[in-house]
Amino acid sequence: MTQFALSALAATRALRALFEPTPLQRNALLSKRYGAEIWLKREDLTPVRSYKLRGAFTAMRKLRAQDPEARHFVCASAGNHAQGMAFACRHFGVKGTIFMPVTTPQQKIDKTRVFGGDAVEIVLTGDYFDQTLAASQAYCAEVGAHFLAPFDDADVIEGQASVGVEILDQLGSAPDLVILPVGGGGLAAGVTGYLRATAPATDFRFVEPLGGASLTAAIEAGAPVTLKQVNSFVDGAAVARIGALPFAALDWVRPDQILRAPEDRICVTMLEMLNHEGIVLEPAGALALDVLPELADQIRGKTVVCVTSGGNFDFERLPEVKERAQRYSGLKKYFILRMPQRPGALREFLQMLGPDDDIARFEYLKKSARNFGSVLIGIETKQAAAFDALMEKLDAAGFSYRDITEDAALAEFLI
Numbered sequence: 001m002t003q004f005a006l007s008a009l010a011a012t013r014a015l016r017a018l019f020e021p022t023p024l025q026r027n028a029l030l031s032k033r034y035g036a037e038i039w040l041k042r043e044d045l046t047p048v049r050s051y052k053l054r055g056a057f058t059a060m061r062k063l064r065a066q067d068p069e070a071r072h073f074v075c076a077s078a079g080n081h082a083q084g085m086a087f088a089c090r091h092f093g094v095k096g097t098i099f100m101p102v103t104t105p106q107q108k109i110d111k112t113r114v115f116g117g118d119a120v121e122i123v124l125t126g127d128y129f130d131q132t133l134a135a136s137q138a139y140c141a142e143v144g145a146h147f148l149a150p151f152d153d154a155d156v157i158e159g160q161a162s163v164g165v166e167i168l169d170q171l172g173s174a175p176d177l178v179i180l181p182v183g184g185g186g187l188a189a190g191v192t193g194y195l196r197a198t199a200p201a202t203d204f205r206f207v208e209p210l211g212g213a214s215l216t217a218a219i220e221a222g223a224p225v226t227l228k229q230v231n232s233f234v235d236g237a238a239v240a241r242i243g244a245l246p247f248a249a250l251d252w253v254r255p256d257q258i259l260r261a262p263e264d265r266i267c268v269t270m271l272e273m274l275n276h277e278g279i280v281l282e283p284a285g286a287l288a289l290d291v292l293p294e295l296a297d298q299i300r301g302k303t304v305v306c307v308t309s310g311g312n313f314d315f316e317r318l319p320e321v322k323e324r325a326q327r328y329s330g331l332k333k334y335f336i337l338r339m340p341q342r343p344g345a346l347r348e349f350l351q352m353l354g355p356d357d358d359i360a361r362f363e364y365l366k367k368s369a370r371n372f373g374s375v376l377i378g379i380e381t382k383q384a385a386a387f388d389a390l391m392e393k394l395d396a397a398g399f400s401y402r403d404i405t406e407d408a409a410l411a412e413f414l415i
Contacts, residue, residue, distance in 0.1 A: 005197040008161035008190070011058045015162055018057060018091060019047050022163075024170040024305070029276060030289070034296055037303040039175070041167055044285050044311030048115055050236070051163055051187055051309055052084035052150070058159025059148055060088045071095060072145035076136035078104045078129060080236055080310055081150040086116030096120040097145065099136035101129055107314045151184030152243030160190030167195070167305055174199035176302035179295075181287035181309045182206045182215045182258075183237030185246025191307070193249055205295065206253060207287040209234035210260045214242040219255055223247070233263045236284030236310050261290045264328035267321045270313075285310040327405055330384030332360065334411065337375040338400035341366060352393040356382040372400075376414055 023042045030038040043051040056075075064070050075085045076099040089096035096116055100109060102124045109122060123139075126132035140147045149156060168174065178195065180188045188206055195202050208215055211231020218224045226241040242250075266283050269290040273279040281289075288306035292299070326332035339345055353359075361378030381387065394401055404410045 002193075002197040004158070004161070004193050007158050008165050008194045011054075011158050012162040012165040014061055015054060015057060015159075018053065018087075021166040021170065022046055024167060027277070030292065034292060034304075035300045038292070038299075039171065039303070039305045040279075040289075041163060041305055041307045043163065043307060043309050044279070044281060048080065048083040048087050049311045050080035050084065050282075050285075051160060051307075052080040053087055054084075054162050055151070055153070055156035055159035055186055055190075056081065056084035056148060057088045057091070058162075059153055059155035060085075060092060060094070062155045062158075063146055064092060064094075070146055072097070072143065073148050074136055074140040074143075074145045075099070075148045075150070076129070076133040077150060078132075078235065079108055080312055081148075082108070082112045083115050083312070085148055086112045086120045089119040090115065090117050094119065097123060097136075097139065099123045099125060099132050099139070101126050101132045103127055105314055105316075107316070108312070111312070149243075151186030151239075152245050153186075154245060157186050157190045157193070157245060157249065160187045161194040162190075163187065163307060164191035164194035167191075168199060171303070171305070173303075174202050175305045176201075177203045177205065177295075177299060177304045179205045179207060179288040179291065179304065179306045181237055181284055181307065182208050182242070183212070183239040183284065185215060185242045185250060187307070187309060188215075189243075189246035189249035204253075204257060205291065206250075206258045207291050208258065208260050209237055209266070209283070209287065210262045212238040212240070213258075213260050214239050215247075215250065215253070216255070216258050216260065218242050218247050219251075219253060219258065231263055234261075234266060234283040234287070236282055236312075237287060259291045259294060261287055262328070264324040266290050267325035268328055270321055271325050279308070280311045280313050281308055282310045282313045285313075326380060330387065331382065332378065332380045333387055333403060333405045334361070334376070334378045334414070336402045336404055337377055337394075338372050339364065339375045341371055341373050348397065349399065352390060352397070353379075354381065354386050354389060357386055357390065 022045050025040050027038045027040050046053050072095045074097045078101050082098045098120055125135045182188045224242050224244055224247050230238050230240045232238045266286050269286045270281055273281055285308045358380045360380045363376040367373050
């Protein structure tokens with residue numbers, strides 16, 4: 001057994017002072033669908049609803065063992081890492097200063113404060129995370145505190161490896177495949193570091209959000225690179241640059257082992273898990289499940305573990321998730337319709353709608369001295385094919401229209 005694997009075992013034992021192993025649950029729905037044994041490693045069920053507590057606790061524990069006088073820790077985070085560090089600070093009775101962007105949702109700020117109690121101070125600064133990070137590091141150097149990185153830290157990676165330790169212990173044998181979400185890379189580096197040493201036959205797949213594929217970019221370049229643009233929807237994994245230490249531990253990964261999940265498709269997966277299984281996942285927590293359809297032919301008859309990395313989901317985002325899911329599934333579209341300004345034109349259009357078509361949005365203002373007016377209309381239906389039928393009717397009737405559902409600029413401005 002490697003030294004890293006031994007350290008991961010020690011980290012796992014130490015974590016029992018905080019919480020019991022998170023459940024490893026066989027999912028009957030997914031197992032039947034894919035003809036495989038699909039197990040979910042429920043990291044969304046830690047005390048802070050994400051695996052981040054493991055790394056924060058381990059790094060803080062080891063640093064305090066080296067320096068018992070260490071009593072002040074600093075981090076920058078808008079989510080799960082902040083909550084993990086806050087929990088660890090209260091456990092150890094040390095001070096934590098957590099820098100968060102001004103734009104952080106109040107729910108995340110409140111939860112961080114609940115987990116940390118009087119042990120933490122929250123500083124809101126910067127409109128963007130890079131500004132927040134710079135402010136936190138400058139403050140840390142000024143006061144002589146210890147900076148706790150979210151993923152680019154050997155002790156943090158060691159703590160995340162405890163997920164792999166628990167998987168092997170709970171399953172009782174090596175899984176055929178483990179599917180891991182990737183953001184900064186700490187979880188993937190830790191779990192694979194342990195399982196490659198103890199279960200060498202296990203294969204891996206890594207899932208990134210399509211709008212934040214930092215591991216893909218690093219593998220292609222042979223070193224970490226900074227993405228020019230990142231889609232922040234999958235906030236738990238939308239990282240512009242994978243960590244240097246995690247990448248060093250993942251440089252063996254082949255391009256065909258990495259999958260990229262479209263943000264809107266992730267919403268479909270989130271809703272299915274919520275509606276059918278009662279499991280609340282944040283976007284990053286759904287990544288490992290989202291790629292199962294792509295892997296269907298490869299996993300049949302195999303034992304597969306999907307790590308659901310977090311469940312810190314603000315239900316105020318649910319309407320956006322539903323909207324994205326409907327649009328991805330082809331069940332909701334937006335059109336700009338050129339409507340004749342004559343009596344009966346609207347009635348004529350409405351008669352073209354099918355029995356399952358429902359108008360979700362309608363904006364129209366009659367313009368004087370014009371023969372036509374523009375209508376912004378959103379339509380929901382139960383079968384994607386219903387839109388083909390509707391557009392055939394519009395074409396036959398001579399209505400001019402434009403589907404703007406996939407037009408990012410127009411959709412963002414109008415919808």
